[in-house]
Structure formats: structure tokens, C-alpha cells
Amino acid sequence: MDWLESLNTAWNGLNANKVRSGLTMLGVIIGVASVIALLSIGQGVQESITGSISGAGSNLLFVAPGSFQMGGVQAPSGSSASLTYADAQAIADPRNVPDAAIVAPEFTGNTQVIFGSANINTKVTGATPEYLAAFGMEVDRGRFISEGDVSGRGAVAVLGSTAASDLFGGFDPIGQKIKVSMPGAGGGRVSLTVVGILSPQGGSRFSDPDNAVIVPITTAQTKIFDGRNAQGESLVTSVNVVVGDEERVDEITDEINTLLLRRHGFKPGEEGDFSVVSQADLLATLTQVTNILVVFLGVIAAISLLVGGIGIMNIMLVSVTERTREIGLRKAMGATKVDILTQFLLEAIILSLAGGALGIALGVGIALLVDKSGMTNAIITPDAILLAVSFSVGVGLFFGIYPANHAASLRPIEALRYE
Amino acid sequence: MISIQNMTKVYGTGEAEVRALDGVSLEVDKGEWVAITGPSGSGKSTLMHIVGCLDAPTSGAYWLNGVEVSGMDDTQLAAVRNREIGFVFQSFNLLSRVDALQQVMLPLQYQRGEKRLPRGERAKRSREMLELVGLGDRTHHRPTELSGGQQQRVAIARALAQQPSILLADEPTGNLDSKSGAEVMEILHQLHREQGLTVVMVTHDPKVAAQAERTIHFQDGLIVEPQADAQQGGS
Numbered sequence: 053m054d055w056l057e058s059l060n061t062a063w064n065g066l067n068a069n070k071v072r073s074g075l076t077m078l079g080v081i082i083g084v085a086s087v088i089a090l091l092s093i094g095q096g097v098q099e100s101i102t103g104s105i106s107g108a109g110s111n112l113l114f115v116a117p118g119s120f121q122m123g124g125v126q127a128p129s130g131s132s133a134s135l136t137y138a139d140a141q142a143i144a145d146p147r148n149v150p151d152a153a154i155v156a157p158e159f160t161g162n163t164q165v166i167f168g169s170a171n172i173n174t175k176v177t178g179a180t181p182e183y184l185a186a187f188g189m190e191v192d193r194g195r196f197i198s199e200g201d202v203s204g205r206g207a208v209a210v211l212g213s214t215a216a217s218d219l220f221g222g223f224d225p226i227g228q229k230i231k232v233s234m235p236g237a238g239g240g241r242v243s244l245t246v247v248g249i250l251s252p253q254g255g256s257r258f259s260d261p262d263n264a265v266i267v268p269i270t271t272a273q274t275k276i277f278d279g280r281n282a283q284g285e286s287l288v289t290s291v292n293v294v295v296g297d298e299e300r301v302d303e304i305t306d307e308i309n310t311l312l313l314r315r316h317g318f319k320p321g322e323e324g325d326f327s328v329v330s331q332a333d334l335l336a337t338l339t340q341v342t343n344i345l346v347v348f349l350g351v352i353a354a355i356s357l358l359v360g361g362i363g364i365m366n367i368m369l370v371s372v373t374e375r376t377r378e379i380g381l382r383k384a385m386g387a388t389k390v391d392i393l394t395q396f397l398l399e400a401i402i403l404s405l406a407g408g409a410l411g412i413a414l415g416v417g418i419a420l421l422v423d424k425s426g427m428t429n430a431i432i433t434p435d436a437i438l439l440a441v442s443f444s445v446g447v448g449l450f451f452g453i454y455p456a457n458h459a460a461s462l463r464p465i466e467a468l469r470y471e
Numbered sequence: 472m473i474s475i476q477n478m479t480k481v482y483g484t485g486e487a488e489v490r491a492l493d494g495v496s497l498e499v500d501k502g503e504w505v506a507i508t509g510p511s512g513s514g515k516s517t518l519m520h521i522v523g524c525l526d527a528p529t530s531g532a533y534w535l536n537g538v539e540v541s542g543m544d545d546t547q548l549a550a551v552r553n554r555e556i557g558f559v560f561q562s563f564n565l566l567s568r569v570d571a572l573q574q575v576m577l578p579l580q581y582q583r584g585e586k587r588l589p590r591g592e593r594a595k596r597s598r599e600m601l602e603l604v605g606l607g608d609r610t611h612h613r614p615t616e617l618s619g620g621q622q623q624r625v626a627i628a629r630a631l632a633q634q635p636s637i638l639l640a641d642e643p644t645g646n647l648d649s650k651s652g653a654e655v656m657e658i659l660h661q662l663h664r665e666q667g668l669t670v671v672m673v674t675h676d677p678k679v680a681a682q683a684e685r686t687i688h689f690q691d692g693l694i695v696e697p698q699a700d701a702q703q704g705g706s
Contacts (some may be wrong), residue, residue, distance in 0.1 A: 057580055057590070068568040374567075381564050384525055385578040386553020386633070388546050464552075465525040468564065 058391070062398035069371075076367045077407035080444045083360025084411025085418065087353040087440035088432065092419035094349035095436075096429030098342040102335055111298045112186070112331045115143065115291040115308060134325040137269070137286035139312060143293060149307045153296035156186035157288040159272040159279050164233040165265050166241070167219040174215060176232060176265045178272020178279070186292045189261065194226045194248030201268040205275060210248040214262035225249060232265070232276055242275050301330050357440070361447040368451040373470060376459040380467025383460070392460040393453065400452025404445040411444065412437055472637065472669055473499040473522060478531030480517050480692075491517040492528065493692035501636075504663050504670045506680040509689030515673045516641055518689070522671065523639045524552045536636060553581050557630030561642035563622045565614045565629075572597050572610040575629045582633055600628035604658050620651025627658060631668075638662070640672040644679055656682060 066073045117135035140157035143149050159178035164171055177183070184196045192213065201208050209230060216225050226249070231241040244267060253261040269288070273279030279287045295304050305328045313324050379392050415437075419430035459467050480492040491514045499505050507515045520526035521533065524540060533541045535555055543551065552558075565574050575597040579588050588596060601607055604624040614622055623643060630638055640659070644652030656679060662668045672683060680686050688695050 061580060064569070064573070068566070377564070378566060381566065382577070382581070383549065384523070384552060384558055384564075385629075386549050386581040388549040388581075390546075391549075391581060463526055465520045468525070468560075 058394045058398055061395050062402060065395060065399055066402060072367060072371055073403060076364055076403050076448070077410070079360045079363030079367065080404055080407025080448055081360075081411040081414060082363070083357045083444040083447075084408055084440040085414035086356035086360070087443075088412060088415025088436050089418035089422070089430075090349045090353040090356070091346075091436035091439075092415070092430040092432045093422055093428060094346040095431040095433055096419075096423065098339075098346055099431055100429045101342050102338055111295045111301060113293040113295060113301065113305060113308070114329045114334075115139075115293065115312070115326060116329065117287075117289070117326050134316065135288050135291065136281070137273075137288055139315060139326075140288055140291045142311060142315060143291055143308055148311050149293075149304060151296050151300055151304050152293050152308075154182050154186045154292075154294035156180055156182035156292040156294075157269060158183060158290050158292065159269050159277065159287065160289050161235065161272070161277045163235050163276065165215070165219065166231040166233070167225075167228065170219050170221075172215060172218050172263075174263050174265055176267060176272060176276060178269035178276075179266050180269050183266065183292070186294050187261065189253065190251040192249045192251040194246070196248055197266060197268050202270050204268075205270040206268050207242070207244050207271065207275070208247045208268065209244040210250060210264075210266040211246055212250050212262040212264040212266075213252040215265055216246075216249050230265075232267075234276055236278065242271075244271075301332070305330060353440075357443050360444060361451075364444075364447050365451045368455055372455040372459070375455065376462070376467050376470040379456065379459040380462070380464050380470065383464040383467060389460045393456060396453055396456035396460075397449070400449045403452070404448035407448065408441045408445055411440065415440065472501045472503075472536060473497065473671070474532075474534040475518075475522070476532045478518070478521065478533065479529045480514070480521065480526070481529045490692050492521075492531075495531070495692070495694055497687065497694065499669065499671060501669055502667045504659075504684045505672070506683035506686045507671065507673045507689060508675060508677070508680045508686055510675065513689040514692040515689040519639060519641050519671070519673045523556050523558045524548045525558070549581070550583060553578060553583070553633060554586060555636050557627075557633070557635040557638045559623070559626050559630050559638065559640040559643050561645040563614070563619075563626045563646070565622055565625060567614060570611045570613050571601060571606060571617070571625045571628075574614075574625050575600050575632050577629060578633045586633070588633075596632060597628075600632050601625070603631070603662075604628045605654075618651065619647050620654050623647060623651070623655050624658060627655070631662070637669045637671065640670065642673055642675070644674070644676065652679070 115135065137157060140155060143152060144155035146152075157180060160175055162173065163176050164173050165176065179197055180202055181197055181199055183189075184191070191210070194210070196210055197206075197208070200206065209232075211219070211225060219225065219230065220228065225246040228246050229243050230246060231243055234240045234242060250261070250264070267276070270286070273286050281287055293304070293308065295301050308328050309324070310320060312326050313320060313322065316325060318324050382392060416432055419432050422428065423430040459470070462470070475495060475497040478492050478495045479490065482489040482491055493514075495514070495518060497518075507518065509515045517526070521528050528541060531541065532539065535551065540548070540551060566577070572594060576593045579593045579596065582588060598607070598610060601610055604627050606621060606624055606628065609617060609621060609625075614625075617625065623646075627643075638659075643655055643659070647655060659670060659672070660682070663670050670683075672679075674680050
């Protein structure tokens with residue numbers, strides 16, 4: 053038999069058993085679609101998390117009180133009172149750390165911000181004028197926190213674009229007074245005048261910059277939160293350092309470490325009560341976490357493949373009785389083992405390819421739908437498609453041919469009598 | 472045409488051993504119509520399957536048209552089955568969900584060599600065969616849409632499609648009522664008479680066997696002397 057003839061026979065075989073063909077194809081479709089969809093979503097989540105970090109610039113260093121541990125274990129809160137405003141000023145001194153281009157200390161806390169009947173729970177960041185440049189923000193209208201605001205503990209605030217629209221709706225917030233709750237016992241409120249609105253930054257960093265409410269750092273330390281330690285020194289929750297030369301991030305990390313160890317009375321090489329973390333360190337930790345997510349989704353995908361594969365196997369094995377008799381009959385009519393195997397191979401190829409193609413379409417469709425819905429990004433990689441299709445086609449081919457191979461090896465009369 | 476010498480077929484081993492054929496020798500000439508009769512388990516169907524190359528003997532020699540068939544490999548046997556033999560089964564063995572025309576075309580697609588019919592002519596041949604068995608108006612009916620007698624006639628058309636030298640029929644009327652059975656027998660008569668077809672037929676029905684030119688009687692895996700008024704034991 054020539055190939056065209058075999059193809060015709062295979063097609064007729066599939067066409068004569070539409071339900072069986074459809075169910076087999078369904079196994080392939082489910083397997084392929086679920087793997088592509090899950091792996092795409094996993095990739096997308098990983099990309100959007102790590103991308104938002106690396107998007108902030110790889111020349112950024114964070115100095116935080118307490119010790120930051122790789123693997124995401126947070127420092128105990130008792131140790132958070134170790135970093136002072138004086139430390140930040142020391143870092144900013146070019147004699148200590150010559151290559152720190154921008155040093156922006158901040159004192160951040162969570163509290164409620166109120167305007168009229170609208171209120172939002174958000175991060176209130178006490179900042180210095182350097183903060184704007186450190187995070188590459190831009191002022192849309194009005195102005196940012198000035199030196200005068202910082203030295204005079206000015207009762208002013210700058211709003212992120214989302215915070216502004218949440219609080220004010222369509223109003224112009226500039227010049228309006230907002231109230232900020234003082235967390236803790238008193239329950240008093242601090243009244244602040246809005247002096248500026250930031251341009252929308254987009255992206256989805258941990259702290260959405262568009263949600264920010266920024267006040268002078270001194271105002272945050274003294275008026276809103278309690279930002280002093282037992283000795284009466286001003287505390288900071290973080291010092292953001294922008295390094296002029298990306299190549300020298302490690303060097304400057306060491307410089308800051310040495311400086312702060314000395315200032316805090318530790319010996320060189322000791323574990324300090326602060327930590328200096330670079331963007332790259334954060335990224336590495338996050339990648340560890342998202343890798344677990346990708347592996348987890350991959351395992352679910354693998355289970356889907358297995359279920360799809362079992363579906364294919366099931367249909368193929370269940371139809372073996374009927375098919376064995378068909379094989380017996382075809383052999384009685386003069387078909388050779390090669391003829392039979394060619395027919396079954398082609399049937400399996402047609403089903404696997406058609407199922408694979410539909411599965412790709414479905415999987416990509418689901419991934420795009422998830423992407424469009426805004427739940428998370430989905431990134432469709434050729435790897436995922438290749439993996440899904442090769443596995444499903446492999447299972448389809450194996451279980452398409454395996455029972456047929458057994459039946460084709462029988463004598464015609466044995467195959468005809470098979471029950 | 473068919474020459475079988477000292478053929479045995481043994482199933483199982485040891486105490487479970489069954490000698491379905493116990494040293495059978497048989498000659499069938501071209502153009503003959505032979506009926507093989509005997510009770511169930513006498514070995515008549517086993518012999519038929521071996522003659523049809525659907526099964527292999529344990530020992531003994533089998534020549535078909537002067538060619539030794541015993542000892543051929545799987546591919547050669549497939550070619551012999553396709554070229555020389557048309558087989559009609561008791562249970563029809565039609566493919567489900569396939570129409571009559573395609574049933575009859577089935578053996579044509581496995582043809583090899585000079586006899587191979589170009590694809591375009593197969594439907595024509597198939598239609599001729601269906602007309603020959605009186606089903607010219609049933610070409611697009613599926614097995615479930617045909618009566619038992621009609622299904623067996625499709626099976627006969629299929630057996631004859633590649634123009635074999637011998638037609639083997641294993642209880643061709645066994646699953647049919649007497650009227651349908653008579654129709655099928657009439658077609659076999661007609662083919663034998665008009666085309667000189669060699670027919671070997673297994674049956675346990677004495678009335679059907681009586682229509683053949685020669686009757687061979689089987690008992691316990693052996694051919695026994697045909698008796699004019701033999702009692703047929705069992706079915």
C-alpha cells in the first residue's frame with residue numbers, strides 16, 4: 053500500500069468511529085492546553101514580580117535596620133530602632149561614601165489618610181527632597197517636599213496619582229487639607245496641606261508608588277509616628293542609596309557596611325544590627341520564591357498531562373477488542389503486519405496532531421484570556437508548547453500503536469476470535 | 472488445487488492437549504464444490520482456517536495451486552490470502568459503521584503486484600460484485616441497515632472482489648434463517664455454475680451439505696468414510 057492509500061484507510065477508520073476519535077483527541081487537547089496555560093501563567097507571574105524589582109534600577113541599595121536574611125525571613129521588629137537619621141547623614145557625607153550619588157532616608161509607616169468622607173489606608177512615607185530622584189519619580193502638578201519642609205517639619209503632603217484620585221475624585225487636591233491619623237494610643241489626627249501630585253508611575257512594585265502619600269521626614273518622625281529611640285535620636289526605616297556607577301555596587305555595599313559597623317560600635321566582620329541589600333540580592337531572593345511557584349504550577353501541569361495521557365490510554369485500550377477483530381479481518385483480507393501498523397500509526401498521528409493543534413490554540417487562548425483579564429501576566433514560551441505537544445503526541449503514538457502491535461502479531465483467526 | 476498431506480493441529484500441551492486435526496490428507500480439484508461436515512469439535516473448522524491461511528498447522532504439508540504454503544512467513548501468507556482466497560465467515564465479520572461499497576473494497580486496497588487494481592476502478596469493481604450478489608441497490612447501506620442474509624451477501628461480494636481462485640465458506644448459513652440461507656446458497660450455486668468457482672464449504676446442516684458435489688465427513692480430527700445415510704451427531 054502506498055502512503056496516500058494508508059492515509060485514506062486511516063482517515064476512514066477515524067471517521068467511522070467519531071466518538072472514539074473525539075475522546076482520544078480530547079485527552080491530547082486537555083493535556084496540551086493545561087500545560088501551556090499553566091506554564092505561561094507561571095512564567096508571567098515570575099516575570100512580573102522580578103521585573104518590577106529590576107525595573108527600579110540595579111544601582112539601588114537599601115540600608116535597613118535589623119538583619120535581612122536571604123530566603124525571605126523578616127528581621128524581628130525589636131531590632132528596627134537601630135538606624136538613625138545621623139547614620140543616613142553619615143552615608144551621605146562624601147568623605148565616608150564617595151560614590152553614593154543620591155542618599156534618600158525615609159521613615160515609613162502605615163496609617164489612615166482622610167479627606168472629607170473619603171479615607172484610605174496606605175503607607176505614609178516621610179522623605180527628603182532626594183527621594184524623588186532616588187526612585188525616578190516625577191511631579192505632575194505642584195511641587196515635591198523641599199529642604200525647608202524638612203527643616204521646618206512642614207505640614208505638607210505630596211500624593212501619588214492613585215491616592216489623589218481615591219481621596220479627591222475629580223477635585224483638584226492642591227491646597228486642600230488632608231488628615232492623617234496618628235497610629236497608637238492618642239488617636240489624634242494631623243492636618244496636612246497637599247502641595248503636589250506625582251505622575252503615574254505604573255508597574256506593580258511592592259509598595260505601589262502611585263498609592264504613596266509623601267510627607268517631610270521630620271513631620272513623619274515627630275508629628276505622625278513616634279520616630280525616636282530612647283536616646284532621643286531620629287530614626288529612619290530605610291536609607292535608599294543610588295550608586296553612580298553600577299559596576300561598583302558591591303564596593304559601596306562594603307563601604308556602607310564598614311561605616312555603619314563603626315558607628316554602631318561593632319568590630320569589622322561582625323554581624324551588625326542593620327543590613328545593606330542591593331537590588332540584585334532582592335531579585336535573587338524573589339527569584340527563589342517565584343521558582344517555587346513555577347515548579348508548583350509545573351507539577352500541576354504534569355498531573356494534567358498524566359490525566360490526559362491516561363485518557364488517551366484508556367480509550368485506546370478499551371477499543372482494543374473491537375479493533376483486534378478489525379485487525380484480524382484486515383489480515384484475513386490480505387493485510388500484512390506493516391499495513392496494519394501503518395494504518396494505526398497514521399491514525400494516531402492524525403489524532404495527536406489535530407489534538408495538539410487544538411490544544412495549543414486552547415492553551416494559548418486561556419493564557420491570553422488570563423493576561424487580558426489583568427489577574428496576572430502570561431508569557432507563552434516555545435518551551436512550554438514543545439513540552440506539551442511532544443509529551444501528548446508521544447503518549448498518543450505509544451498507546452495508538454501498542455495494542456495494535458500486539459493484535460497485528462496474532463494469526464488472523466486468533467485476532468478474529470479475540471474477546 | 473488444494474493438496475493436504477498428513478496434517479495435524481494440536482492445541483495445548485500435556486493433559487490439556489487437544490488434537491483438533493490428527494493426520495488429515497485431502498485433495499480438492501479446480502472447479503469442485505466440496506462440503507465438509509461433522510459434529511462440533513470434529514476439526515472441520517480448524518481445517519478450514521488452515522486452508523484459508525488464517526491459522527498454521529502443527530505439522531503436515533499444504534500445497535495451494537502447486538505452491539507449498541506451509542512454511543511461508545507472515546508477509547507471504549498475507550499475499551496468498553489476498554490473491555488466492557476468498558473467505559466467508561459464519562458471523563459475516565463486516566466492519567461496523569462502514570457502508571457496503573467500502574466493505575467490498577477492503578481486500579482491494581491490500582492487493583499487490585500485477586493484479587492490483589488502480590484506486591479509481593475499485594468502486595466500479597465493488598459495485599459489480601454487489602450487483603452479482605443482488606445488492607446493487609444497497610451500496611451505501613451499513614451493516615446495521617441490512618438483514619442477516621444481505622450482510623452475508625455483502626461478505627460474499629467482499630470475498631470475491633479480488634477474484635480469488637477459491638472461495639472458502641465456514642458455515643455460511645449458520646447464522647441465517649432458512650429463507651436467507653437458501654438465498655445465500657443460491658448465490659454460491661450460481662457462482663459455481665456460471666464462473667466455475669472452486670468452493671469449499673463447512674456445514675453441519677445435511678441439507679446444505681447435500682447441495683455440494685462431494686461431501687467430506689469429519690470425526691475426532693479425522694476424515695471418516697462418507698456414508699449415504701450417515702447419522703449426523705450433534706450440531
